[in-house]
């Protein structure tokens with residue numbers, strides 16, 4: 001090991017020790033004295049002395065020095081270059097700071113000590129836990145009421161105060177599905193994890209009518225779309241629904257566990273999954289809401305479900 005590396009290591013130990021004293025060790029943050037300020041003042045004094053010394057040295061050198069030493073082999077149109085050693089002090093500081101920075105980020109101050117972001121996160125988590133405990137057992141009416149007030153803040157900007165989707169800007173939550181959305185899903189399929197698992201709905205090239213043995217036709221799509229949008233009532237389109245959709249969505253369209261969601265009505269699980277994963281469809285993009293607490297999600301589930309009933 002040459003002396004540059006040894007000196008760099010000594011420098012690292014000095015910096016690490018100083019950092020430890022300043023923030024982590026005895027008398028550190030919140031301890032007896034405020035080492036950070038003392039260290040900063042000490043640093044300023046050292047910087048001032050070093051700067052004065054270096055500037056004086058080089059100004060003298062500029063006044064007195066003659067070029068000397070060994071020329072490098074290369075020269076450019078007669079202009080040569082002296083061979084110079086890497087300045088020792090510069091090399092020590094460069095190496096030392098590099099190693100110290102790695103130590104500082106991995107094991108030093110940031111991961112081990114107080115931070116405002118950490119304190120904020122802890123406070124939010126503590127508040128959420130208190131909130132969850134306080135509202136753990138709510139009756140249906142209170143749950144809906146809470147859902148309604150969360151809705152006004154978080155959802156109404158897109159869905160509207162009446163949850164009517166504001167002329168198609170977002171889904172109308174007063175009934176389950178509109179023609180435009182149903183047709184879009186049959187044509188294009190859907191993979192929104194609306195049920196919370198990976199199972200997608202195939203597009204029209206994967207939808208076979210069990211009654212006719214053929215792929216679903218345009219006329220059948222129109223008929224079944226009207227049937228579903230109309231709340232699965234009447235006879236028109238009912239045969240297509242039975243032949244194509246019922247296998248997954250159930251004979252009454254209320255969905256089947258782990259297979260397909262209800263397309264007849266909302267339920268709290270469906271709403272929770274839309275909030276967790278977001279949803280992309282004919283109308284646009286519903287963003288995922290990951291900042292809601294469990295109680296709030298439950299409350300929104302109860303509220304939105306109640307709208308269409």
Ligand code: HEC
Pocket residue numbers: 177181182185186190191192193194195199200201202207224225228241244245246247248249259260261263281
């Ligand atoms: C192979 C099973 C399967 C068949 C057959 C099927 N679906 Fe689906 N469908 C699903 C699944 C799974 C989803 C949920 C997809 C997702 O997570 O985005 C879904 C979602 C939907 C949605 C979207 C619900 C929403 O809120 O976005 C509509 C509308 C729909 N299906 C209508 C139909 C109709 C109408 C038919 C018959 C023409 C049909 N489906 C046939 C499996 C099926």
Ligand code: HEC
Pocket residue numbers: 151154155156157158159169170171176177181270271274275279280281282283284285286287289300304
């Ligand atoms: C930035 C606008 C926006 C916000 C905010 C928003 N949504 Fe949506 N939401 C949409 C859009 C757009 C759709 C329709 C997606 C599609 O094309 O199917 C949608 C769809 C939905 C659906 C699915 C409807 C269906 O029939 O499948 C539910 C449930 C829903 N939103 C609930 C909520 C709740 C609850 C909130 C508040 C926490 C909320 N949304 C906030 C834009 C938004």
